[in-house]
Amino acid sequence: DSGVTQTPKHLITATGQRVTLRCSPRSGDLSVYWYQQSLDQGLQFLIQYYNGEERAKGNILERFSAQQFPDLHSELNLSSLELGDSALYFCASSVEPLRDSEQFFGPGTRLTVL
């Protein structure tokens, strides 16, 4: 157990819908990262927050957005869902935003878009 929690574990929804994925970082970690894992694209970095502020953006679609709240939990919002958005979404956390900080991954949310 990494100490990072994610809810829900599984999510099944239809195309065009909107969902919210939730992540709580390890105690003491200020930085949260979101990753998408799919069979064709592999593990891809989406976005990073540090202490409530957006820190870095990766391959995140405009239909996706995220935020980090004062209690440091983070939410990833996915809208106008398409079949290709079906994937495992991981959240990771680290103490600092620095590039060589160890990142600890949560158990993931499996999203299925039908």
Added chain:
Amino acid sequence: GENVEQHPSTLSVQEGDSAVIKCTYSDSASNYFPWYKQELGKRPQLIIDIRSNVGEKKDQRIAVTLNKTAKHFSLHITETQPEDSAVYFCAATSNSGGGADGLTFGKGTHLIIQP
């Protein structure tokens, strides 16, 4: 941005033998190279990492080597055991351009330990 290539995509070895997985990266500014192990349906778990000021790091049966000049790094697992069977991902961080701190992952290597 950073690009990480990983080989092989599948590796089958006899139990007790060694396994080597290789990765190359493109951004000379990258300075942190972690390796993750992922079992089916589970989260990636950090197993070892190396920073660019070090050429080799060892942790029991696992070692990682880094060649900054050639921009490649490798994972070595000795005396493989059935529980080593999993997908292994290498990764690198690049702070070029906009200062992205996310990891760039290789495509993964499915390691199969044959009994």
